[in-house]
Amino acid sequence: MDAILLQILNGLDKGGAYALIALGLTLIFGTLGVVNFAHGALFMLGAFCAVSLQQLLTLSKRIKDESVTFFDAYKEVPYLKIWFGDFGDTIIDYSVPLAIILAIPVMLLIGLAMERGLIRFFYKRSHAEQILVTFGLAIVLQEIIKAIFGANPIPQPPPDVVAGSADIGLLFGLGQGVVYPWWRLVYLAFSLVVIGLVFAFLQFTTFGMVVRAGMQDRETVGLLGINIERRFTIVFGIAAVVAGLAGVMYTPILPPDYHMGMDFLVLSFVVVVVGGMGSLPGAVTAGFLLGILQSFASMTEVKAIIPGIDQIIIYLVAVVILLVRPRGLLGRKGVMES
Amino acid sequence: MVKFPNGFSRRTVLKGGAALTGAAMAPTVFVRHAFGAEFRNNPGSNATVPFGFNVPQTGAYADEGADELRAYQLAVKHINGEGDGGMLNTMTPKALKGNGILGKKVTYVTGDTQTKSDAARASARRMIEKDGVIMYSGGSSSGVAIAQQSLAQEMGIVFMCGLTHSNDTTGKDKRRYGFRHFFNAYMSGAALGPVLEKEMGADRRAYHLTADYTWGWTQEESIKNTTEGLGWETVAAVKTPLGAGDFSQYITPVLNSGADVLILNHYGKDMVNSLTQAVQFGLRDKQANGKNFEIVVPLFSRLMAQGAGENIKGILGSTNWNWSLQDAGSQAFVKSFGQEYGFPPSQAAHTCYVQALLYANACETAGTFYPPEVIKALEGFEFDGMGNGKTLYRAEDHQCFKDVLVVRGNQNPTSQFDLLEVVQEVPRSQVEYDPSIFGGELGPYEA
Structure with a gap:
């Protein structure tokens, strides 16, 4: 029982990172229609805000x-x-939490600069061209980081107060000895708060309402005299901040290196596809779902039945979803179905 | 007498022909260095001879590659008689005179393996075909080393392996044109065994997490053989994908597995991540089977220890060499390297430096660059003064045998570089083995 609980927590934790990255990807795809392969690099840049x-x-x-x-x-x-x-x-000792304060303006600026300086020139180009240019940008960004910080992972310890493990067994009635790292619990709570804030921002603010309307029907919103382009640029900046914050808080779990963005990028894209391109709840749901599935697939008992399943489970799910429901779990009808 | 229009007589032609035939048939053993005037990249009368340094300049091992390159550059300096000479002052026996090799100055070209077999082979091929290197060297991954070694045999150019720890490199995949100074997984196991028994006892239950490629497999096998020989039980051996990043889903099953030792068969970034996460999951504070839970990292490096930070403290492992060794050779090398770059060399730098010197010395000993003769000069060569005591380049598998270091993450470092504490220098005799146990064929001298 405790093994299952720990794997669920692992899955939620990993899923939190997937969900935060996928949320940003979906926001950008839903608003600007751009497939942003540089989004993993934004996650990595966030982590390097903490390092800096x-x-x-x-x-x-x-x-x-x-x-x-x-x-x-x-x-x-x-x-x-x-x-x-x-x-x-x-x-x-508190450098990682303090890095959040640094990362918000830095990532917002990076996001705005990226959108205004490069991405906007590719709005009317094909998805293939968008992928090529954003992927190229990701490589450039990671090589810059490597040139500055080197290729080795750079350890970022969490504050001493949350450096150890929490005895969660007592909390769940499983007795003593079932432990889980404090920082991972902090990360899970943090990702839920950020996801909640993004949804609240889109749901309960005028800005968010306009953005949601623009995602539904960009032309009509434009005809009402609203500068939807500018709002979408800001959305790009917000997506960069979300990815960056996910990166900052992930550094005590995974010592950052220049390649960490690429490691998360592919999985996050699968999350977006499974959740439904352009669907924000879909991205979050799929993030947590795939995180949990990946954790369970790594259990010795599961691998004894299907060896190597831990390495393919996410892609297997993606294949099944694409075959059975091409628009994804919560995707809009028509998107990715033509 | 038949006279040819140009003035030659038939007799003159016959005499000349007989002389030529005689010269061609004369036993070459009487003529020193007369063998094979023609071989690939023969420097002939050139004033210089190029080495190729094929190291990971990009990718996960780029920092290790950079340190290897520093060591190679220092080795070239010393071979050419520049700088303070480093280990050339302590190496015995030594044929090198400090004026290059056979009177030719050494130059070098560099390549990037990207820690990928295909890229490494392409880069090595470019060095051989375009730059005309007489030898190439480099490392940081066993898969890459094995791929380059096999190319060396095809091309007839000697490859001096850098950091590669898989048993296969000088086992089933050994090649006549490949030489390894670095130790291997078998030796790690043999060296660690007695120390593990002394520190942790003979009644332990081990859980392995293993990088899923050639090096991880051979290391797991070697360590398992050792620990099971001590009486330990292997609870599980789980393969983890290379570059997994987050190992939490592999670590949580360890908590309730009944194991009391976790053995991390990971290197580089994987090791930094898995160790960091294992410590975060409280494994180091855990009690299991009435004993303190222990973590073992069979292959350590100082660069990895830097990445793992505090988490490495107290962890046992093995290493090929450490800068804190007090023998004259190690001190000479550390001094040269430290003065040049401002920090001590890594074990990868040490092995690469030594390999470059050993190859150069073998050419000088053989009196030629002709690869079969250079190979023969290296085979069975026994030397001292290059760290780790008396060392033998075993002829049967081209594996170096020397003392192996069992180390522990330093609990109380006296300097920023003092990350590993040497627990024991395990004598060479304790890590030797029969070359036939890993199979493989060296192949012919003539490529």
Whole structure:
């Protein structure tokens, strides 16, 4: 029973990341009609906002390291520690949550620049051309990150207060000893909050209402004198922020490296297709569903029956969905069905 | 007498012909270095001789590749008599004179393997055919090393493996034109066994997570053989896809499996991720079967330890070499490398540096660049002063045998580089094995 609970939590956790990325992808596809293969790179850029802030907070004074005698080596003591003592250490400890504050404006700017600087020139081009250009952009972005930060993963520890594991067994009546990392629970809660905020924004604000109307019928909204293009540009920025925040908070789970965006991109696209292209609830539902399925498929008992199922389960589901219901689980009728 | 119009007589022609025939039939053994004047990329009378350094410059192992390249550049300097000479001052026996090889200065070209077999072979082929390299070298993945080694045999150019740890490289996939200085999974198992028994006892239940490719398979097999030999039980051995990223779905089943040791047969990014996540899931604080739960990472590197941060502390593993070794050869190399780049070399850098020097020395010993003779000079070559004590390049499988280090993530590092603590230097005799156990054929000397 506890094994099942842990796999559900794993699935929800992973699903949270898929859902956040897929949500942004769907927003962009639903509003601008663009298939954005650079969306994984936005997730990665978000993660590197956390890395950048950590490196900024740990800017250090070089002091000769007397313990290394073979050659001149230096150790680094962070200025924050020199200036503020233990308080400086606390600030560094909270670098990941603090990176959220940095990531929101940075990712918004990156998103707007991307849309205005490149993507808008491809609105009227075919999906194949959109995929090529955005994929190329993703490669350029990841190579820039690699040139600056190197290819090795860079560890981003969570704050000490949530670094350990929570004894969730007691909570679910399974007794002691069933543990789950605190930070993963924080991530799950965070992804649910962000998803809730995006839906609330689209549902309960005038801006959101116009965007939803534009997603339904762009021409009519334009005929009413509303500058729908500008709103869609902002939506692109919001999607970039959502992906970026997902990246920031994922860094203690997966030490970021330049390639992490690509690792998530393909899976997130499958999530969008399974959920239904352009359907926001579909993206979220499919994200969590596929995350859970992937976790269960990795169980030893399941793999004993179907070896290797963990590596193909997501694609298998996608194939079945595309055959049985091409528009996806919650997709609009007509989309992807022609 | 028949006279040819140009003045030659028939007798002159016959005499000349007989002389030529005699010269051609004379036993070449009396004429030093007369063998095979023609072979691929023979430098002939050129003043320089090019090496090819084919390392991962992009992809997951790019940082390791960069360190390998630094080491190669330093090796070329030292071979050419520049810098402080590094291990050339400690290597014995040594034929190199510090003036290049056979009086020719060494130059080099570089390539990017991308840690992909196809890309590595294409890059190596370019080096051989376009740049005319006399030897190429590089590493960081066993699959890539095996692919390049097989190309070396086809092309008749020696490949000095960089970092490759699979038993297959000098086992079933060994080649006459491929040589490995780095240790292998079998040796890791043999070295770790007694230490594991001493630290964890003989009654343990192990759970393996294994990278699903040649290196992971051979490492799992070797470690399983060792631990089961100690009396440990293997609870499960689960293959994980290369580059899985999030290993949580593979780690949670460990929690309730009844295992009390997790063995991570992962390297590079996979190892950093799986170890980080295993620690996050509380495995290091867990009690199982009345014992402390333990994690073992059979193949360690300092670069990986940097990536894993705090999580590596206290974890046992093995490594080919570590910069903290106190022998004269290691110290000379660390000093040269540190002065050049400002930080100590990794184990990948060490093996690449040594390989470049060993090849150069073999050419100097053989007195030629002719590959079959260079290969013979390397086969059975026993040397010292290059770290890890007396080392043998075994002729039967082209595997180096030397002391192996069992290390632990340093709990109390004294410097930013002091990430691994050497627990034991396991003597060479303890990690030796019969070459026939892994099969394979070296192939002919003449490619």
